[in-house]
Amino acid sequence: MGLTGWYVHHHGAGHLTRFRAVRRFLPGAVVVFSSLPEPAALPPATTWIHLDRDDDGRPADADPTAGGLLHWAPLGHAGHARRFAAIAGALGARRFDRFVVDVSVEVALLVRLLGVPTVVITQPGDRGDAPHRLAYSTAARVLAPWPAGTHPAPATRALVEVGGISRFDGRERVVRPxxxxxxxxxxxxxxxxxxxxxxxxxxxxxxxxxxxxxxxxxxxxxxxxxxxxxxxxxxxxxxxxxxxxxxxxxxxxxxxxxxxxxxxxxxxxxxxxxxxxxxxxxxxxxxxxxxxxxxxxxxxxxxxxxxxxxxxxxxxxxxxx
Structure with missing residues (x-):
C-alpha cells in the first residue's frame, strides 16, 4: 500500500476531477501537489501541498523548453524553482512508494531522478515529441484514460488503458431524457x-x-x-x-x-x-x-x-x- 504522491496540473478542473474519481479506490495515504487552491473537502488520509505558479511574468521568453528537450522549465523563474524545491523537499522527508503525474514531463523527470517510480497519465493527440517520449520511457506505468485501441499508444510496454474515467461511474440513472x-x-x-x-x-x-x-x-x-x-x-x-x-x-x-x-x-x-x-x-x-x-x-x-x-x-x- 504505502504512500502515493500525485501531481495535479492547474489548467481547468479536469485533472482534479480525475484525481477525485480515482482516489475513491486508491488505498493508503496520498499527498497531492498542485498550484490549484486546496479544495474545501479532501478525502480521508489525503494531504495537499500548494505549489507556486511558474507561468506568471514572461517565462515564455526564458527558454522554457531548453531548446526543445523539455516542455516548461523557464530560466530564472523563482516560482518554478520553489515548486520543484517543494516537491524535492517532500520526497526527501518521507518515503514515497509511487508518484502519479497528471500531467507534467518535468515533474515526472524530477520525481524519477529522486528515485521514486512514476505513473504518468497520458492524453490523446500527438505525443511523439522528445519530452513526452522521455517521460513515458522512464515511467513504471503509463496510464491511459481511454479504452484499448482508442488512440495511438505511446511506445512503451508500461501502458495500461483503463477506459474513460468518470466521477459518475457507478451512479444510478434515475432521470429520463x-x-x-x-x-x-x-x-x-x-x-x-x-x-x-x-x-x-x-x-x-x-x-x-x-x-x-x-x-x-x-x-x-x-x-x-x-x-x-x-x-x-x-x-x-x-x-x-x-x-x-x-x-x-x-x-x-x-x-x-x-x-x-x-x-x-x-x-x-x-x-x-x-x-x-x-x-x-x-x-x-x-x-x-x-x-x-x-x-x-x-x-x-x-x-x-x-x-x-x-x-x-x-x-x-x-x-x-
Whole structure:
C-alpha cells in the first residue's frame, strides 16, 4: 500500500476531477501537489501541498523548453524553482512508494531522478515529441484514460488503458431524457454564442452548466441524464461523464496543445458516438445539428467507463508494491 504522491496540473478542473474519481479506490495515504487552491473537502488520509505558479511574468521568453528537450522549465523563474524545491523537499522527508503525474514531463523527470517510480497519465493527440517520449520511457506505468485501441499508444510496454474515467461511474440513472432539453457544458462557450443558439432553436430549452460561478453545477449528474442533447468540448472528463450518462451529444473540440481534443473528436465521429462539429455552429445551423444528434443511438459501452477508475487505482497501486 504505502504512500502515493500525485501531481495535479492547474489548467481547468479536469485533472482534479480525475484525481477525485480515482482516489475513491486508491488505498493508503496520498499527498497531492498542485498550484490549484486546496479544495474545501479532501478525502480521508489525503494531504495537499500548494505549489507556486511558474507561468506568471514572461517565462515564455526564458527558454522554457531548453531548446526543445523539455516542455516548461523557464530560466530564472523563482516560482518554478520553489515548486520543484517543494516537491524535492517532500520526497526527501518521507518515503514515497509511487508518484502519479497528471500531467507534467518535468515533474515526472524530477520525481524519477529522486528515485521514486512514476505513473504518468497520458492524453490523446500527438505525443511523439522528445519530452513526452522521455517521460513515458522512464515511467513504471503509463496510464491511459481511454479504452484499448482508442488512440495511438505511446511506445512503451508500461501502458495500461483503463477506459474513460468518470466521477459518475457507478451512479444510478434515475432521470429520463426530457425532449427539447439541451445542456451545454460551458467551459469555453461564449455567452453570446449560447444565447444565439438558443434563440435559433424555438421549442428547445437550453441550460448552460459551467464556465462561470453563476452557471456552475457541483453535481451535474441529473442534468446530464435529463438533457435530450448534451453539447460539450472534447475534454476527457466531459466525454467520460457523457458516456456514463449514455447521452446523445454534440461535441465541439477546442484548440489544445498536441491536438488533444481534435484527436478525441475524430474517434467519436468514427465510432458514431456523437455529432462532432469542427467549430461552434452558426445560429442557423443549430436546428439541423440537434436533429442529427437526436437521431443517434450511441453505444457508450465502447468508452469503457464502468470500472475504469477502479482499474486505474489498481494499476497505480501495483507500482512500488
Amino acid at each position: 426530457d425532449p427539447g432539453t439541451v445542456l451545454v457544458l460551458g467551459a469555453g462557450v461564449a455567452e453570446p454564442d449560447f444565447a444565439a443558439a438558443a434563440s435559433a432553436t424555438p421549442g428547445t430549452r437550453w441550460q448552460l452548466a459551467g464556465g462561470s460561478a453563476a452557471t456552475w453545477l457541483d453535481d451535474p449528474w441529473a442534468a446530464l441524464q435529463r438533457a435530450e442533447v448534451v453539447v460539450t468540448a472534447a475534454g476527457q472528463n466531459s466525454i467520460a461523464d457523457i458516456a456514463a450518462a449514455g447521452a446523445r451529444a454534440v461535441v465541439v473540440p477546442q484548440p489544445r496543445p498536441f491536438d488533444e481534443q481534435v484527436a478525441t473528436g475524430r474517434v467519436l465521429a468514427d465510432r458514431r458516438l456523437a455529432v462532432v462539429e469542427p467549430a461552434w455552429p452558426a445560429p442557423h445551423e443549430w436546428p439541423a445539428v440537434l436533429d442529427r444528434a437526436r437521431a443517434q443511438h450511441p453505444d457508450w459501452t465502447q468508452w469503457g467507463v464502468a470500472g475504469a477508475a477502479r482499474r486505474a487505482a489498481e494499476a497505480i497501486t501495483e507500482v512500488g508494491a
